[in-house]
Amino acid sequence: MPADTIVIVEDELIEAEDIRQTLELLGYCITGIYRTGESALDALKTSRPDLVLLDLHLAGRLDGIDTAEQVHTLYNIPVIFLTAHADDESLERAKVTEPYGYVIKPFDERELHSSIKMALYKHHMEEQAQENARTIRVLANAIPDAVMLLDENHRIIALNDAMARRIGHSPSITDKPAPVIRSGSYGSLTSLESQVSDVLGSLRPTRFEEKTGNEWFEVTLHPVIGHKSSEKQVFVQYHDITDHKIFEDKIKRDGLTRIAQNMEQFQILNDQIRNPLQAIMGYVCLDCIHYRERILEQVAVIDTLVDRLDNGWLESEKVRRFLLRHYRSSQDNAGGSPDGTAPEGGT
Amino acid sequence: MVTVLQVDDDPAVRELFAIFLAMGGYLPLEAGSGSECLELLKNQMPDLIILDLMMEPIDGWETLAAIKTIPAFREIPVIVVTGKQPSAEEIRRYGGDIWDYIIKPVDIEQVVAGLHTILAKNRGLVCEIAAAIKRGANPRAAEEYARYLRLVTVAHNLERRRRNRTWTENVSIEAEEKRLRMLRSELGIADSPAAEGT
Numbered sequence: 295m296p297a298d299t300i301v302i303v304e305d306e307l308i309e310a311e312d313i314r315q316t317l318e319l320l321g322y323c324i325t326g327i328y329r330t331g332e333s334a335l336d337a338l339k340t341s342r343p344d345l346v347l348l349d350l351h352l353a354g355r356l357d358g359i360d361t362a363e364q365v366h367t368l369y370n371i372p373v374i375f376l377t378a379h380a381d382d383e384s385l386e387r388a389k390v391t392e393p394y395g396y397v398i399k400p401f402d403e404r405e406l407h408s409s410i411k412m413a414l415y416k417h418h419m420e421e422q423a424q425e426n427a428r429t430i431r432v433l434a435n436a437i438p439d440a441v442m443l444l445d446e447n448h449r450i451i452a453l454n455d456a457m458a459r460r461i462g463h464s465p466s467i468t469d470k471p472a473p474v475i476r477s478g479s480y481g482s483l484t485s486l487e488s489q490v491s492d493v494l495g496s497l498r499p500t501r502f503e504e505k506t507g508n509e510w511f512e513v514t515l516h517p518v519i520g521h522k523s524s525e526k527q528v529f530v531q532y533h534d535i536t537d538h539k540i541f542e543d544k545i546k547r548d549g550l551t552r553i554a555q556n557m558e559q560f561q562i563l564n565d566q567i568r569n570p571l572q573a574i575m576g577y578v579c580l581d582c583i584h585y586r587e588r589i590l591e592q593v594a595v596i597d598t599l600v601d602r603l604d605n606g607w608l609e610s611e612k613v614r615r616f617l618l619r620h621y622r623s624s625q626d627n628a629g630g631s632p633d634g635t636a637p638e639g640g641t
Numbered sequence: 642m643v644t645v646l647q648v649d650d651d652p653a654v655r656e657l658f659a660i661f662l663a664m665g666g667y668l669p670l671e672a673g674s675g676s677e678c679l680e681l682l683k684n685q686m687p688d689l690i691i692l693d694l695m696m697e698p699i700d701g702w703e704t705l706a707a708i709k710t711i712p713a714f715r716e717i718p719v720i721v722v723t724g725k726q727p728s729a730e731e732i733r734r735y736g737g738d739i740w741d742y743i744i745k746p747v748d749i750e751q752v753v754a755g756l757h758t759i760l761a762k763n764r765g766l767v768c769e770i771a772a773a774i775k776r777g778a779n780p781r782a783a784e785e786y787a788r789y790l791r792l793v794t795v796a797h798n799l800e801r802r803r804r805n806r807t808w809t810e811n812v813s814i815e816a817e818e819k820r821l822r823m824l825r826s827e828l829g830i831a832d833s834p835a836a837e838g839t
Contacts, residue, residue: 561725564724564725564726565695565724565725566724567724568724568725568744568745568746569651569653569654569724569745570653571745571746572651572653572654572657572724572745572746572747572749573651573653573654573657574746575746575747575748575749576653576654576657576658576660576661576749577657579661579748579749579750580657580660588653592653611697612695612696612697613695615697615700616694616695616700619700619702619703620700620702620728620730620731
């Protein structure tokens with residue numbers, strides 16, 4: 295494993311050399327010694343060490359603290375301050391630059407060594423954590439569903455790009471406290487507020503469907519225990535089910551089409567059976583013997599019809615056109631069982 | 642002699658109606674389709690029309706609408722004798738233009754026997770309306786009254802016969818009955834039991 299590289303920024307040469315020898319014996323590689331902040335920063339443009347040892351009080355335009363600030367902001371390299379002074383004021387100022395430690399001069403070799411090791415380790419861990427956070431952010435933003443996490447007061451703790459787009463919120467994953475979700479303030483979340491309150495109260499997940507414009511969403515709310523066990527949070531997910539709804543609709547319409555087709559079958563029976571029956575009745579009322587042939591003809595017509603019905607095939611353009619003209623949906627369906635035996639009375 | 646025009650695309654049914662109408666003392670006229678019917682009405686003046694519904698190329702309702710546009714036949718009594726049950730929509734839309742809706746198969750002799758009642762009711766209605774208009778009633782309200790009276794009559798007949806059958810369609814005409822009562826009082830027409838139902 296290559297040695298960790300260190301840059302020393304120290305305006306007292308003898309001190310710097312001393313530190314260098316010590317560190318090289320410990321196994322570190324010193325890639326540069328600079329007397330001023332500016333020259334160090336200049337060098338950092340091209341070559342980045344793993345750590346910077348920085349004297350708090352430097353001569354030159356930039357003092358130790360300013361230099362450390364730049365190192366931290368521009369390059370995110372861990373900094374350890376070397377200082378002869380340990381006064382509160384300096385330390386206070388230095389804190390802002392987020393150094394990884396201080397070593398008081400004259401330094402103790404072991405202290406220096408452990409400070410550096412600790413600093414490198416912590417920095418590594420932090421980079422890891424940042425990488426993880428970044429990975430999660432990428433993952434969250436890759437999810438097409440709009441998701442977000444709300445705290446007990448309906449404030450957004452985190453949200454992904456899809457959710458930000460949905461509610462017109464500009465930052466995506468944010469560390470800053472976010473506006474409270476209130477129905478009405480974000481037009482597309484009208485039913486959300488009371489649902490969130492319910493979930494926070496019952497600590498049971500809930501699911502409902504919501505329509506926004508022409509789109510349907512399945513909204514899931516899940517209670518989550520936050521970082522501290524007393525923290526209650528709600529995970530909100532919007533899943534687009536527009537296509538699903540369209541498909542459902544189509545199936546319903548297909549079903550209705552089938553009902554309509556069945557209705558046609560019934561109406562065909564109405565028309566095509568009742569006429570022959572009517573004729574038979576008439577002939578019977580007149581004179582069965584005389585009209586025997588006619589009666590038998592009509593009976594044969596009904597027989598054929600029943601036959602076709604048996605074979606599941608019954609069609610009538612005439613009936614279909616009539617139904618299309620005068621019937622709306624299956625709500626107006628008057629299809630009943632053809633009960634042709636009761637004689638009709640006149641008015 | 643009273644002339645009755647029967648319109649049906651089934652020749653056997655037409656033949657039988659012709660026989661029974663003749664037996665009943667009426668002069669029967671036949672048409673095998675809506676267009677034949679309208680053609681016939683150019684030269685003939687029937688007193689009543691018996692209309693089938695399921696016909697081609699124009700069906701019974703369309704034929705009826707066409708008949709009503711002919712000034713001479715605007716008030717001609719029409720009864721529907723058909724093989725299909727009515728939908729609520731059909732009753733609401735067309736019920737005001739007919740005096741009855743009868744579902745086949747039917748005892749033709751009985752239907753023929755009931756024709757004179759319909760003719761009488763129709764004449765009575767025409768007189769009632771004329772009288773009301775003479776008293777100063779609004780002709781449109783009178784027209785509406787006629788439509789509602791017929792619609793309620795048809796619905797009541799269907800309901801009465803329905804109790805003997807097995808289908809479940811239930812057309813509620815409370816609104817229409819209410820309107821009829823309103824119009825009746827508005828026009829100052831006496832509430833005669835013979836005018837409504839059978």
